[in-house]
Amino acid sequence: MDTLQRDGDDMEWKESARWIKFEEKVEEGGERWSKPHVSTLSLHSLFELRTCLQTGTVLLDLDGYSLPQIIDDVIEKQIEDGLLKPELREKLSYVLLRKHRHQTKKPIHRSLADIGKSVSSNTRSPVRGPAAGAAFHRSTEDLRLRQSASYGRLRHAQSRSMNDISDTPSTDQLKNKFIKKIPKDAEASNVLVGEVEFLEKPFVAFVRLLQATMLGGVTEVPVPTRFLFILLGPAGKAKSYNEIGRAIATLMVDDLFSDVAYKARDREDLIAGIDEFLDEVIVLPPGEWDPNIRIEPPKKVPSAEKRWVGLDQHVATPVSSSGGVRAFPISIGVRGDVVWPSTPVTPPLLRPQGVMESFLGTAMAGSMFCLFAGQPLIILSSTGPILIFEKLLFDFSKGNGIDYMEFRLWIGLHSALQCLILVATDASFIIKYITRFTEEGFSTLISFIFIYDAIKKMIGAFKYYPINSDFKPDYVTMYKCECVAPDPANATLFDASAPVAPNTTNVSLSNALNLTALDWTQLSKKECLKYGGSLVGKSCKFVPDLALMSFILFFGTYSMTLTLKKFKFSRYFPTKVRAFIADFSNVFSILLFCGVDACFGLDTPKLHIPSIIKPTRVDRGWFVFPFGKNPWWVYLASALPALLVTILIFMDQQITAVIVNRKEHKLRKAAGYHLDLFWVGILMAVCSFMGLPWYVAATVISIAHIDSLKMETETSAPGEQPQFLGVREQRVTGIIVFVLTGISVFLAPILKYIPMPVLYGVFLYMGVASLNGIQFWDRCKLFLMPAKHQPDYVFLRHVPLRRIHLFTLVQIVCLAVLWILKSTVAAIIFPVMILALILVRRLLDFVFSQHDLAWIDNIIPEKEKKKEDDKKKKKKGNKGDTLRSDSSPNGSDMDRSITLHLKISCPSSPAFNYSRNPICAVPQVKIEMESDYEDSDTEKAPRDMGSETTL
């Protein structure tokens, strides 16, 4: 939209607003574009526009090649129709062909040069105009995208010698980066409004060109013009003209009206289009809204199809979530995110399986899977439940005198076999009984274990490095720790017994001989104890600074990661920089606190990785021999624990696969549930033979993988959300990730600078972050929120709060029971306990109505769903819609809100041995993908997960 402005004797068209779906206004003083916002119009202006089109000149399919020619034609037509006095032709033509000035950014570096200028232009007071008696003229110019049936608005200009406008795009136009926001086949609609003294009644023209034509400097960017709206009127009503200009501009970006404008045969078609638009507008009462508030563009607007349907049937139909095809050109771009597994893909240390096994196993299993599996977007990892189970197994076999590696091999083989049987029997149907209740209970438990372990290890540091709280700086002289030689009697005894001990080395022998000659004060703590000395002194059992330093590193890393993650939503720096910082927040935190640690130079525990590639235990090779160490019945009995392992693997693998293959990801490759499970089984057997950890699909990492491969539309209208197009499906990225994991074995010299508390800080963050996306956790929080502050969760609209609280309480009780069981000897039946969760959930069917469960637990049983479908069919014949339909979970055209399991494995190291428990449990994060709809009429209810897949 261009405004006609008078600068002394000169007039020019000044761009005052533009529309690309949403309105952007030129902020005169600020010399910049406003944020895109929803156009708020007055009803009055729409009616005035209607009148304008009824009385003004409407030229459809004018064959125009340049602005002067078009203007001539329009004026000629007006004179013909007796709307315009012939003597005004020259004046009007002069005004309409004035130069067009566009709002473009001035570079900052010009500011200093402007200093002098602005002093001299002190008179540039914004109210100068009227004081000088000058009338302001405004014209409008808009840009709009088009594809098949849409278009845009541009602007227009003219020179003092009758024509200021060139036919070729100017350098400014070509340099304007704004063109990137406009699709290549977009056409413009130019709106020119303003007031001039010589007119007595308004001059109105609506022009559609036969062919979209480049009108040179009229447009801000070189886009061909298809439509032209001109409104020039007598002085004194500029504000009103401006509003009419805004109205037509807003209409031209409306999908339906633009279609009408393209196809209109005559004036009446256009007016009918306005009437249709009016029929659909949303009205805000003046007493409840300030018209000056700029409304932010909504996340989603009804698609044109829906609106067509609405117009045709005049029945409010529930809007499906997937939306219609956008009448909008999309150009494909790829988000440039780097696939960085959010944590080193190293599972925690099991005693016979160290860091070396983790790295190599992950690299081998992961790349094999990516090469051959049905769904190569899935990333394998050693997940939490499996690791917990392996730890329990290890303790069990140790306690019962069974050789662990051989036992484990047999369990692995049995489990692999069971997996293959599952594949063969098409058993994936079981997954449909695993609802949100089970998933979330399970993953919350894992998150808690993760948080608990991180904190426990931190507290361990305080025990391992005790702080001397009685220390008084002034009495520093009182604190020492001396190695005192043993009593001569004992010393002799030691001396005498030394040769008897078979494993006494030469060194200790020679030392033992010199024992009496030893300078005891020069011995270290370990040496002193070794030679039978005793430590005497107040400072012996204390270690200064290390505990507090560990805490600072631990908590600092945690807070820093949290802060950097949140930085993504701050206002600072361009989006890409922020995304980069947030994506790599844990890397930055780790680096920073490694630096802090290095600055202090304290002897904090560090991460150590062996620098030679060999099994962690010296007494075994890379192959576990299946026979000879255990009695024969163990080979058979291991089928029972194998069953538990199979349950775990099956659950982890299939839930992840369902999430990866979900509809929203728009994958083109078909799912391969059984092929995937087949490969997991095979890898299970291989890993068991090699003594490597077992691997299964890791949900978080897989989801992160998919997220990084998402494609979105690159050019979208300012203020509009980019549209998701699909995922770049291939096998390369996964393989690269795993090859790099393998290579990281050689990074030992670098990794040894990482203090363990820093890593525990990252794990604490992961545990806490993983709780955040879980609906169960959201519901727990509701207990603490007064009703009026509660977020507008969909389920809160449909299920009474007390029912939700009851459901949450049941989950809390289940979790408490699981937690207690986990800490007892019953822990080995962990997988069965998870199956028990499914049973509890089935029992809830008798306590909660299916309607409530549908909203809280996102599941509608099959029979209920069928009923719904039947109803739907009936409804189609039924003209009237029901008042209650808004609260009905709509069974078919909505997405299943599947929860994502975020599984993170954690590295551990023998070097940091103040914690007894080498297991670092793995959290599962659920990221709810459900989009909250703003009103119940369009709300989606969940549908059965099983029905969506081909299981």
Next chain:
Amino acid sequence: MDTLQRDGDDMEWKESARWIKFEEKVEEGGERWSKPHVSTLSLHSLFELRTCLQTGTVLLDLDGYSLPQIIDDVIEKQIEDGLLKPELREKLSYVLLRKHRHQTKKPIHRSLADIGKSVSSNTRSPVRGPAAGAAFHRSTEDLRLRQSASYGRLRHAQSRSMNDISDTPSTDQLKNKFIKKIPKDAEASNVLVGEVEFLEKPFVAFVRLLQATMLGGVTEVPVPTRFLFILLGPAGKAKSYNEIGRAIATLMVDDLFSDVAYKARDREDLIAGIDEFLDEVIVLPPGEWDPNIRIEPPKKVPSAEKRWVGLDQHVATPVSSSGGVRAFPISIGVRGDVVWPSTPVTPPLLRPQGVMESFLGTAMAGSMFCLFAGQPLIILSSTGPILIFEKLLFDFSKGNGIDYMEFRLWIGLHSALQCLILVATDASFIIKYITRFTEEGFSTLISFIFIYDAIKKMIGAFKYYPINSDFKPDYVTMYKCECVAPDPANATLFDASAPVAPNTTNVSLSNALNLTALDWTQLSKKECLKYGGSLVGKSCKFVPDLALMSFILFFGTYSMTLTLKKFKFSRYFPTKVRAFIADFSNVFSILLFCGVDACFGLDTPKLHIPSIIKPTRVDRGWFVFPFGKNPWWVYLASALPALLVTILIFMDQQITAVIVNRKEHKLRKAAGYHLDLFWVGILMAVCSFMGLPWYVAATVISIAHIDSLKMETETSAPGEQPQFLGVREQRVTGIIVFVLTGISVFLAPILKYIPMPVLYGVFLYMGVASLNGIQFWDRCKLFLMPAKHQPDYVFLRHVPLRRIHLFTLVQIVCLAVLWILKSTVAAIIFPVMILALILVRRLLDFVFSQHDLAWIDNIIPEKEKKKEDDKKKKKKGNKGDTLRSDSSPNGSDMDRSITLHLKISCPSSPAFNYSRNPICAVPQVKIEMESDYEDSDTEKAPRDMGSETTL
């Protein structure tokens, strides 16, 4: 709005929505009210409503006393007019008198009892209705406040035996807490809409009662009904009826339409009212907005007066910010905040003035001022600039051999005299040259000093308690610190010289005698050094844990305070609990970290307050004698430093007073600038004689004081912001604060548990928080933000970004220069430097246009302002408005966005002596009170500060 619903054979009216200014919808499934939101209507429904009123029955001033009688009258009228067949009378009457069910909260504790119920009601699927073929009926009922010209809508009921409705309010109605949201003189409008099978054309009635009447159980709460709108129609168009009901409900809460409805003489008046409403409605284009999105109530809506003006003149006039009188009843309540000085009001320690002087001085000066000053809401304190100056003065006099206390007394007396001269000469006009530029530069500097000092003291801890970074836990035996006796030769020397030293005490004498017999290993560090021993060992110069513990306490307190402050805006707990936690965030943080400190039991530095009331220095009493210690010329020369002090006091005092007396606070008591300054002068003299610190108005504390005394409307419509009424002006609260400050001297036994790092953490928080409200700081942040992410500051709309950046850069350079000067010997002329800032600001007039400065620096010079006024007068005669007027800073009907100085003094203690600098500088916090207007048309520009006061 009540919906007619069929439950088997029964029908009942069910409340489906209510309007108290904003709409609240009943969420069927959730069994609760939605959040208040702006009613989004369809244009269609408004036109249909218009038709309804044109064709239906309109009964104005009906003399009704009960619902059955009113219904009878309405039906009678319809039959009379031939709109209704007489045989439908019974049926219609039966439907309209059905029972009314209201949406009330069910208590949570009923949830368990509901378990069984919900299982049996499994069939309560929301789409059951239409499946059973039943038609839904809906009616509308709204509640609305009224005063003089507004009203509300209620609901309606009826019994099976023709009348379900009692005339007296039910227990449910009386128990309903919702009544608190409705003013006492509110009247209701009931909207009843629904569909019935027996009607062939709609039955429409609009009834205004002569007297507002209690219609018993019709309304959710016992509010008398004035208006009744009934729409019953043939089956199949329930949705449409519902929309019409919503439209009339929205109209009835509109200030202008409600006025029309009260005064309407006939049907045509009502229709004209709708037309006026339509003329004003705001229209959102369907393609840019989803009608299902619930729009949150805006912070501010145009007042009815403004809209009347708009209607009368049909000219868009700039809307004044102060707003019209709200056509809304307000009941007065007081916010229950506790006045808690955000920090102990103890100034830092000057060497001759310790904690004791601070406490007593603050208590004495503060309560005196509160008792006698012109503006008792001002709280006196020892502010930052004064303290800095005193410190410089102390160093100066020490360096030049001048007795400080006497010198200071004379300066105080001169300064007091100068203050009185200023009072006598009415010199406060100078203040108008102090613009935002100067204020913010000054306060940012103070904030930086505050942050700098807190961090410096923290780093000091690391120097004072050095960490042994080479410590290896295993070599603990190598670390000790032994006191080694001096060489025998030296010892003898010491022994011999001991009696010569005049100040050797008896104890040391006797010790000296036994020196050779001394057990050196049993001596503490201090004793060892005292007796000439030397400390030998690796651990001598290190102090374990204390530095890191101090850091944890320091940073923990800072982060905790920050987090708790933010907790105010969280969703958890009721508003009052959150406000309590946020208001006392520093108390909670201090308590928590004192607890942490106590748990570890480490010897961290603590806050110590003397337990006996006496001057800190033993060599002086409570009265400083004016003569005898310095040469006579010092008495005269002290007038020069006194001038600097006067400048500081004058600036601090007057800026604070202007802020306290500003228009927005709606104070009824007149300002007393000169009386205030008079008392500050008198107290200055008194404090100088007693050797107490000097006191001046402390802005932050004064503002906090005022905030805690603010009165707001208690009942406001859901979703509406409470209205500010005024401040409880009195002298009691201030005096109580100061009496309590005095009493805190006796709290020494408790305060000694507070570690100093905790206090420094609080100071760091204050320094950082004080930066947050400063516009200069906001502008600094703009450097880091891409243009599209920048907040919508008013000045950004009117001043080009590069000009803003230039202005900010000038400020940064000024600050850097001030900072450098402060660190050199030139520091003593600190007050003059602040005057230099004013000069720099005057020079900026030649670099920036007055328009730009008006927006960035919030000032329009007097001449410019007059011009504007002239223009305004001219404009009044001018019908047409200018296109550019939106960017004009409107000179007179807008508020001055005055910045608040937040001054915080900090306690210090001799006990914590690792920092060399006992001065704890004081930050000034600026809280911008400017309200950001959403569009330029109503934006307020600042006006000259001086012009607002009577200076």
